[in-house]
Amino acid sequence: MAVEQLPPRVVDREPDLPPVIGPGHTFRSVTDKISSIVLTRRTPPGWFAGFAISFLFVMLLGFAVGYLLIKGVGIWGIDIPVAWGFAIVNFVWWIGIGHAGTLISAILLLLNQKWRTSINRFAEAMTLFAVACAAMFPLLHLGRPWLFYWLFPYPNIMNVQPQFRSPLVWDVFAVSTYFTVSLLFWFVGLIPDLATLRDRARSAAGRFIYGMLAMGWRGSARHWKRYEVAYLLLAGLSTPLVVSVHTVVSFDFSISILPGWHSTIFPPYFVAGAIFSGFAMVLTIAIPLRKFYGLEDFITLRHLDNSGKVMLATGLIVAYGYMSEIFLSWYSKDKFEWFMTLNRIRGPYWMVFWSVMLCNIAIPQLLWSRRVRLSPRALFLVSLAINTGMWLERYMIVITSLSRDFMPSAWGRYAATVWDYAVFTGTIGFFVALMFLFVRFLPAISIFEVRTLLPQAKVKEESLP
């Protein structure tokens, strides 16, 4: 009896760290707390306000895309020589954000990091929504987006097929595979929780919809066994996949011969940058989420602390990438490369370059401090700076290299138009609106995995027959 009254503690190798789950929880309390957001708690007015505002931006996106389809890509700021513009900047930014979700759900699962458990669900949702936003841009940039299926090899009466030696075709396969696998991973993780919602839903519609989605999951031991094997294999498959996706995205640049793009550091530096910006987005979502829904017991300071450390480490890799690019452009004695570097630092886009240095190198150094990593407010501000910085980094890479390449007579300037901004802010609204819907209608934290974190989930070998 005396033993049972002690508050359960999650075993930690480092006792001074905050725990991965608040003390005193039972299977029932965990289930109640997380599922009540979806099923019983009144939807807070803040939810409606937030959803309404983000939905306005979805309308803006619809309007901007509609106008684009009527008029063509000429309404954007793109022209020769800068033919890529916002579309590719936003594409790379969004897809990079997605990478943290897969890292948390797959790589940290393989590394047996228990703290991933309460943030993997919404991080995976973030991945899906970010990839959906990302995929819009290259499609819209095609000019005739309704012919997007020409990108896939299929038997057709024109007798033409995609050029498989082009990284742009690799991108089609990488991004569509990434989206599909992320969706599968997310849905498989949801099945047992959908069964919980089915069994707790009070309305007939809720029981029916969650019941159909749960597909009759009943938690049989044989099912769990196959489920865990499949989940682990999915994690093992997603791990090289996530690395490959941003590598292929970086090939879009590095396989060309443009100064500032033609570089072998691109794949690792892009992957690190993707995880860097993705963790920043995870924190941008997690910090308000845990506050407004009172989930501090599940998304603890430990999660914030660890995410801060990941951002610091990947940020330093990104900083190394910048330095190595600058060093190699000088060391190569290639006058076009060196000109490109100087042009970035003090050319017409110097402000972008210095903002990138500030947001991606200087500000993240604050994360060395434990005080900053354990302060949600400070972390939130740092993560906003990193989100901005990583967007500007892609702007710097795309725009400066294209606008001034080899021949001064072919140079040009780029400025985004109001339609560029409308589509970009529209996708942010789309992303936020989807997050709002997700938090309202699906469990934002994996209920069954949090149950396994509790100390009472362990089978006591000594009391078995």
Add this chain to the structure above:
Amino acid sequence: MNRRRPRYYGLMAEFDTPTAIVAAARRAYAEGYRRMDTYTPFPVEGLAEELHFHRTRVPLIVLLGGLTGCLGGYFLQYWIMAIYWPVNVGGRPLNSWPMFIPVTFELTVLLAALSAVLGMLALNGLPHPYHPVFNVPRFSLASQDRFFLCIEASDPRFDRSATRYFLESLAPQEVSDVES
């Protein structure tokens, strides 16, 4: 007595800790019951092993799916680039295999992942919206905080009263009949 009754699926006992369900499964197996299953709100370590369910074919299905994606992906590109639509660029090889690796890799992962999920669902017999165990009113707790052991009537050693007596001896919360 041992005759299998229609409209009757088995007997179900309810437990409230993972340790109790593992102990119950072990006792039931030792008692000679084979056609039984446990239902838990999260994967309890070692429970499938207590039911002597050790191996699954999921990894094999994933391997086959991955190989199909890998070979199919490569030959798709080879066929298009070297046979269907060959483009001679300064005499460079048509089967330029290093350029085919990224798409081959992506299709390997895609087919392996699809076969992991579909294979897992198919082996589990899902989707399966109706199942007799759902007829037990308290079974809705199996997805929340309770642990259930169900001995099925089709088990050769199943006997309605003897099995109920056995399940009662495991000190469960409750033993209920499962109608089918």
